[in-house]
Amino acid sequence: MRNISICGHQFQLLVTPPDSVGKLSIEGIDIFCGLIHTGDITFDPNAPENALKVLIRKRAFSCNYRDKAFILKMAVKAPSDRFFTLGSEFVAEVVAVGQDVTQLQIGDRVIGNCCYPEPAAPELRPGIPTNSGSKEYQVFHQAQLLKIPPEMPDEVAAAFSIGGQTTYSMIRKLDLKPGANVLVTAAKSNTSLFAINVLKHLDVNIYATSTSLRFEPQLKDLGVNQLIQIDPTVSNWFNFDAIREICQKTGGFDGIIDPFFDLHIGKVIPLLAPNRGKYITCGLYDQYSHITERPFEYHGMLGRDLFAYTMMHNLQIIGNCLGTTEDLQRALRDYATGRLRVVIDSVFTGTQVKEFFERTYHDPDRFGKVIYRYESAL
Known part of the structure; x- marks a missing residue:
């Protein structure tokens, strides 16, 4: 063996x-x-x-x-x-x-x-x-x-297994409406690539963030309307012109899919549309700094400010771990019929x-x- x-x-x-x-x-x-x-x-x-x-x-x-x-x-x-x-x-x-x-x-x-x-x-x-x-x-x-x-x-x-089950669970929980504006962070991550490939068959507008524009053609080919380059050390993402323009035009994102909450949550919650925006996350980035002894530094709103903003703007924060058997079965069916790449x-x-x-x-x-x-x- x-x-x-x-x-x-x-x-x-x-x-x-x-x-x-x-x-x-x-x-x-x-x-x-x-x-x-x-x-x-x-x-x-x-x-x-x-x-x-x-x-x-x-x-x-x-x-x-x-x-x-x-x-x-x-x-x-x-x-x-x-x-x-x-x-x-x-x-x-x-x-x-x-x-x-x-x-x-x-x-x-x-x-x-x-x-x-x-x-x-x-x-x-x-x-x-x-x-x-x-x-x-x-x-x-x-x-x-x-x-x-x-x-x-x-x-x-x-x-x-993990990408299909997790992504179908998150999109099910977001319950996106036709015409919704969705932001996917860490666009090159495996979970985000799965999410983009599922979202492109829904009647939604897909935006994505990445620290590099290297794969912009590939991501647009997958269905991303706009790829936005971000600096991970910037705490307020309204400082990025592209994000500010999208939020001013749309009123904010209806949904945000984030595979790494400890990288992004405090930066992206203010980008959600008031009274309807939903943020969902399925994982954390800092899983090994205690092993490497290399410190992890978070940038963005924390604790009281983060939840006060969420409360005052009637936003939803959703945690997601994997998914149901039905989520994975749905992903398999969509692959078999050509709806999932x-x-x-x-x-x-x-x-x-x-x-x-x-x-x-x-x-x-x-x-x-x-x-x-x-x-x-x-």
């Missing part, structure tokens, strides 16, 4: 072919990563404990922003002679099923069901099914997996593990998800 892993700095001394380990730096911390082989797992389809479970073989996986904190923590705090698997999203093939499994069959291609806050089945925990999506073989309850349509290639499926940057395989992580977390030219694909089964 193959595993894409983060390795302790001494583990590389124990590696022999066909295992391989490479070294890179993330946030100034040395990271050892590699392709590690372990023994096969066993799965008895007739065992009572496996009655509702399935054995899957991963075909491809990807890492999200949340995985970056896991990588840094493993590199700094984990035992130096161990290795650790990671990965939030995957696509896999069902290779064995328990005797009571009815939702899946051998040969189905599946992705993880990250449903939250309700669990996929009463005996399960809600949320992302695994933090070890790179393990080639794993066992899951059938409810933690969803079959994907034949139109969906592995590269897209390996990047779909997923932006894939690049695909790596074999011993290209270092290159996979470098492209995922380092390369300023990355646009979309980076995928690692397992070569054909050994």
Whole structure:
């Protein structure tokens, strides 16, 4: 069984072919990563404990922003002679099923069901099914997996669960009206790219912010009406002429989708339309400064001022964590009918593990998800 892993700095001394380990730096911390082989797992389809479970073989996986904190923590705090698997999203093939499994069959291609806050089945925990999506073989309850349509290639499926489930949940909660003006922050982030691709099929006007205009043509091709370059150290975004002009023309944004509340919330709340504006967020940026010991600095309104402004202008702040099974099913249906596009940057395989992580977390030219694909089964 193959595993894409983060390795302790001494583990590389124990590696022999066909295992391989490479070294890179993330946030100034040395990271050892590699392709590690372990023994096969066993799965008895007739065992009572496996009655509702399935054995899957991963075909491809990807890492999200949340995985970056896991990588840094493993590199700094984990035992130096161990290795650790990671990965939030995957696509896999069902290779064995328990005797009571009815939702899946051998040969189905599946992705993880990250449903939250309700669990996929009463005996399960809600949320992302695994933090070890790179393990080639794993066992899951059938409810933690969803079959994907034949139109969906592995590269897209390996990047779909969290983005699809989260984005469809956020847009459902915003309940946007025809003609609404929507601002999407951090336009190049994976969540924002998902959101833009969903919004373009609604009768809304899409605006987006980024620290660079490098990908303006690509974002406009996805449906963005206007990309606005911002300076992240500026606390009052009305200082940007483009934003001020939009707000004066429209009366403010009806909805704001923000993947990083601790970067933007105090800067964007004043951009909402009074008495109807909704701000929704699904994540935070500062997930690893306590590991790197590099201080994180927030810019924008805080605490009392932020909530006083929200209250006085009858605005809504909505928190969102993942989404329901129905949200992910809706995303899959829209992909199958051509209504949802997923932006894939690049695909790596074999011993290209270092290159996979470098492209995922380092390369300023990355646009979309980076995928690692397992070569054909050994």
